[in-house]
Amino acid sequence: MALTLQLLVVSKLIIMRNTIFLSLLVLVLGLSSCDKVDDPYEHLPKVGDCRIDSNALIFSSNDTTSIVRKLLVEEYTGIKCGNCPDMARALKDVLDNTDDVILVAIQASCSQLSHPDDKHPIDLRGPESDVYCSEISNGDVIPFSLINYKDDAGKAATGEVANKINDLLNDNAWSDPIFKLTMELSYYPDCRLLSISNEVEALKAYNGEIGVISYVVENGLVAPQTDYKYREDPDRLKKDYVHDHTLRKALPSSWGVALGSGSEAGERYSNFTQFEMPAEYNVSNCEIVSIIYDTDTREILQVDVVKSILD
């Protein structure tokens, strides 16, 4: 008790006689401030829960040095479809001879032959597999390809696919580009965040409504595939079959987004979309395909690809 009283007396003495020191104390403690930072990245732009450090972004783009109309071929296939590898081989032969054809392989959900089972345990169907094939007559009968259209107008069987492609490529009227497509990508590895910017410029007038879709396509997927030409297995099952050009995701949605209609020459459109690449995607094997199409006729008006996100 006596000690407490003495401390009180001492405190009073300090207050009364030594205000200068108390002022000093307040001054210095005021100066000795502290900033507590809970979020070291709060100054960075944020998408969802992910912040982007612009210093760590990886940029890539398509080649726009010359403007040519490129051709989209969508191959509808299935992992249990023994004839489908024939279509893949036919298309590979085409791709080996031109850079103007861009291929996307779609596991056709409409067909049971794309559904996994015990021997084909890896499911390569994406969310769009069912959407697209259900729009096509006999979409459950695979394989087939869609050339230059996202509907029946582009349908071709294995035996005719190469000729139809070459016919279009050699058609000067078709080859004259209507739209210029500029794709600019940025990828932030820490968040696996992909940003796609599509800039579209009308090179001539076009009456219809146009839309844009961007595909995430993955190469090098190894999954069992039935192949009737594969003789080393009695079940014709090639366990280490390499699936290239496999559609993983359509962005921003299955049918993309409409850009506008009644385009005048020189008119520009743009679209920006972001996507968090799922962990199961091998980003180093992924390419991005962007499509400009007529939303009414579903004709592909321009298509291009960025083959490597990480370059």
Add this chain to the structure above:
Amino acid sequence: MTLELTNIKKALSLLFVLAAVSSTQAQEKKKDVGEIHGNFDLVSQYYNVDTLIGAPLVDEKIRMNAFSNLIYTKGKFSAGLRFEAYHNAVLGFNDQYRGNGIPFRYASYSVDKLDITIGHFYEQFGNGQILRAYEERGLGIDNVIDGIRVKGSPLKGLVLKGIIGEQRNYFDEGPGIVRGFDVDVQLNSLLKSLETSKTRFSFGASAVSKYQQDNNSTYTLPENVLAYSVRGRLIRGDFSLDGEYTYKYNDPSLDNNFIFKDGQSALVSAAYSRKGLGITFSVKHTDNMFFRSDRNNNSVFNDLFINYMPALTRQHTYNLAATLYPYATQPRGEVAFQTDVIYKIKRKTALGGKYGTTIAVNYALAYNIDTVSLNDRNSSRLGYETNFFGVGDRQYFGDFNVEVARKFNKKFKAKFTYIYLHYDMEIIQGLGGKPNVHANIGVADLLFKLNKKHAIRTELQSLTTPQDQGNWATVVVEYTYSPHWTVAVMDQWNYGNSDPTDRLHYPYLTVGYVKNANRIMLSYGRQRAGIFCVGGVCRVVPASNGFNIAITSSF
């Protein structure tokens, strides 16, 4: 703010004016005119290339460090400056020590229990783990603060200090501002009822904050970083207990790879002492306690450190133990223990001999701290969680040493030392891939007093280890002719190096002359590359071959 010639002139002018005023006053009143004191220190080396030991070609051939302090005092007023010259700095010092300058000038006065300093000042709060502005010439460290210090004692037993300023960074100043406040209370002086108590209490508290602008584009950084500490001491009879705890809020920097974890450090020491026996036990926990006034500086030259982390190890003085495997405090994190026992066997006993025998045993250990990684590099960046005082699984350092000192007769005394070292080169020296060193060191230090003026001292040192450079031997013979002359010859021999071509000798001859306050020392020979540490803070000393001259003087 580089100290340019104009600043030098201003500082010199100040001293001359002060001297002139003193002189005028002297003529007028012929009484207290004040005093000027000073000292001078010069170290210069001439370098030969010596490829065998790795002594490099030095373009200048000769390099020199020198400084001189001039201090004027009159009553409670004091002012001073230090002139420094580096032409260029001797090997092992940072090249930013270059040219001339006056990096230290101050004026202070005391009046009515208030002490005010403007300009440069050295300061320490507690044991320094929150703030220590100090100079250690041998290490090239000078983190003096340039600013204002106000110190006062409003009551007996109560000392308050407030400081603000910027730290010296060679001939420049660091980008951060350091602010601090300290209160120190001696309870037995403050409270009358405790004046006669046999138990002595004292405690203190400090707060130190630094400000540095956030110009980092990657992280949002705290511009103001606060640290606080509390300390206490209790003494009763032969026992004493000391403790200090420091906490530092988020201080991301190059040192800690920009993590935002708070830091903390605690040092507790208990001692028992009576005539002929002293026992001390200390324990320390340090976690993320890099505290510099520039977050972007992680220089190995210990630039701009606000705090000082004392090492819990014995500071060896014998060449091999002191410079081959000395321990450097790990502010990143360490748990350390040290026990010291000093016992003097009474004289005129069978064991103690005629003059008594002193035995000193020291055991020091340092481990990494026990942590769990948070893997939050892209979110909160706290880095890891720490188990306070938890001992990790990696031993950084171990040192068991025994020293026996005995005077045999009036003409001969000897000191025998045995040291066992465990040394993690990867952590302490940052040499990845190097093995842990286990070394046994023996030293015999023999002093023969031939007569009143002549004495010979001999050191015989042996270090044996299967790791690193292998075995070493050192012989020192030092002849003293009092009171002026000293001649010493030393040879270090790396006789156990696994590479026969590296089994080299390092001979070194020194001649010293002392007269009153002046001392001149000339040396010639090879100096082995090594590490020089003071109190757990270290500097790498490169190999050299050549002449060395050292002059110290004071008035």
